[in-house]
Amino acid sequence: MSSTKKNKNTLISHLSELRKRLMVSVICFFVAMTICLAKAEFMTNQLLALAKGFKFVYVAPAELMMAYIKISIICGVVVAFPIICYQLWMFIRPGLLRRERKAVFFIMTFGMLLLFCGVFFAYQVILPVTLKYFAGLSTDESINSMISVQNYLNFVINMLLTFGIVFELPVVVIMLTQLGIVNPKALRKQRKYVILVTFIIAAIITPPDVISQIMVAVPMLVLFEMSTIISSFLFRKKLKRIELSEKEDFEEIFEKEGILPLK
Numbered sequence: 001m002s003s004t005k006k007n008k009n010t011l012i013s014h015l016s017e018l019r020k021r022l023m024v025s026v027i028c029f030f031v032a033m034t035i036c037l038a039k040a041e042f043m044t045n046q047l048l049a050l051a052k053g054f055k056f057v058y059v060a061p062a063e064l065m066m067a068y069i070k071i072s073i074i075c076g077v078v079v080a081f082p083i084i085c086y087q088l089w090m091f092i093r094p095g096l097l098r099r100e101r102k103a104v105f106f107i108m109t110f111g112m113l114l115l116f117c118g119v120f121f122a123y124q125v126i127l128p129v130t131l132k133y134f135a136g137l138s139t140d141e142s143i144n145s146m147i148s149v150q151n152y153l154n155f156v157i158n159m160l161l162t163f164g165i166v167f168e169l170p171v172v173v174i175m176l177t178q179l180g181i182v183n184p185k186a187l188r189k190q191r192k193y194v195i196l197v198t199f200i201i202a203a204i205i206t207p208p209d210v211i212s213q214i215m216v217a218v219p220m221l222v223l224f225e226m227s228t229i230i231s232s233f234l235f236r237k238k239l240k241r242i243e244l245s246e247k248e249d250f251e252e253i254f255e256k257e258g259i260l261p262l263k
Contacts, residue, residue, distance in 0.1 A: 057147070
């Protein structure tokens with residue numbers, strides 16, 4: 001009975017802690033979103049400035065306002081993201097072993113860094129090149145580019161998020177290696193297919209010139225090679241850990257069963 005009561009109290013304590021962490025995260029998000037909403041016009045103008053040669057319009061009364069709100073929500077998530085990750089980390093940290101804490105902390109920090117690197121790369125390199133190419137398509141004076149603000153922002157945001165996710169490849173490989181789903185040998189064996197697929201993707205999302213395709217493909221291939229190196233390091237550590245644990249397990253079984261190990 002006392003054990004049941006103790007478990008119930010523990011569950012209530014965990015739920016209370018989770019509620020506290022969620023409340024802090026939600027409040028930080030709304031504060032960040034409110035601040036970003038006040039600067040939404042400035043941030044929208046910064047994104048519009050990337051598209052030189054385009055004329056922007058809004059085709060519905062509330063379209064521009066909705067664009068400002070969308071920008072403020074996304075920027076609010078970005079600004080509050082480190083705090084949200086910290087709250088998540090503080091909630092799961094007590095239930096982890098020391099080795100697990102190091103692994104989870106590394107994955108969260110490394111993943112956040114790669115996400116911002118992907119967004120920065122898309123903003124500084126990919127978007128200017130892609131938008132310049134699209135602007136140059138209207139060679140006939142009878143064709144004028146008048147782009148909806150909403151459609152343009154959707155395109156830009158999707159591009160930024162896409163590269164942010166693509167740059168998470170090393171984190172995905174780390175988790176799959178730890179779970180035993182992939183190994184360095186399999187990654188190296190698939191290298192030629194990865195190179196082919198990478199250049200196909202680069203050809204699809206960039207203008208049809210070699211320089212732009214290389215600018216996109218090379219960072220993605222570097223990420224793949226980085227993933228392979230990290231996977232090799234983790235795989236070797238995992239093998240050593242398995243050998244040690246198997247030795248300890250056998251000694252524990254012999255001790256429990258009263259069996260003398262063979263010498």
